[in-house]
Amino acid sequence: MSSKSSFGPVRRRSIEDEVYMRMREAILKGEIEGGERLVHEDLASRFGTSRIPVRDALKRLVFDGLVDADERGVCRVSHFGLEDVEEIYSLREMLEAQAVVKATAQLTDEEIDELERLQGDIEAAAEAGDKQTYVELNQEFHRELYDSADQPRLSRMIYGLWQGLPPLTPMAIDNRLVQAAREHRGILSALRERDADAAGSAMREHIATAGRALYDYVASKEGKIR
Structure with a gap:
């Protein structure tokens, strides 16, 4: 396990939150490699904490899909390798574009207004480089949009594909935040015009662009060139 800067004594945020965010950052930066075992006692020693906040942080990382826990x-x-990126993002392009097509006819003007307000907050977080807030608001934006489609099975399939690295891509890839935020504008414009095909196409391209960025990031970590 690397001893880079994500590790070290923590200040109270709560302690569990701080340990969770430090570990998540270390995983996203590749400081801890895929398949590497995470030992409670070792992590507690590195962070200067008891085992309890480490245990609770690991539970959250399992929920995020960044850590696997066996029956013991x-x-x-x-x-998370290149084949995972290709499989997940090909499915996301199809499913999330379909959700937007369905949502176009369902959204009220007031709901589009709310999405645009949320978009303003997303762009502000992107400009400020606030990755944590950006990720939270971005997921809220997409959830509100997809839930408006009133297609619960479709929504469940989409959210199932969000486990692990994909929704946290902006935290791992530098210089992606502002551009990703701006890509929402085309989606919102098409929704406002009630153009379902254009909205679906804009979402498909938005997801595809994110997939290409993530593919290149994972390839660089694996020492591979597309």
Whole structure:
């Protein structure tokens, strides 16, 4: 396990939150490699904490899909490779574009107004480089949009594909925040015009662009060139 800067004594945020965010950052930066075992005692020593906040942080990382835990409770960093990127993003393009097509006719003007207000907050977070806030608001934007489609099975399939690295891509890839935020504008414009095909196409391209960026990031970590 690397001893780079994500590790070290923590200040109270709560302690669990701080440990969770430090570990998540270390995983996203590749400081801890896929498949590497995460030992409670070792992590507690590195962070200067007891085992309890480490245990609770690991539970949250398992929920995020960044850590796998077996039946014995042994935790390892989830492996996320190039084939995973290709499979997940090809499905996301299809499903999320379909959700937007369905949502176009369902959204009220007031709901589009709310999405545009949320978009303003997303762009502000992107400009400020606030990755944590950006990720939270971005997921809220997409959830509100997809839930408006009133297609619960479709929504469940989409959210199932969000586990692990994909929704946290902006935290891992530098210089992606502002451009990704601006890509929402085309989607919102098409929604306002009630152009379902254009909205679906804009979402498909938005997801595809994110997929290409993530593919290149993972390839660079694996020492591979597309």
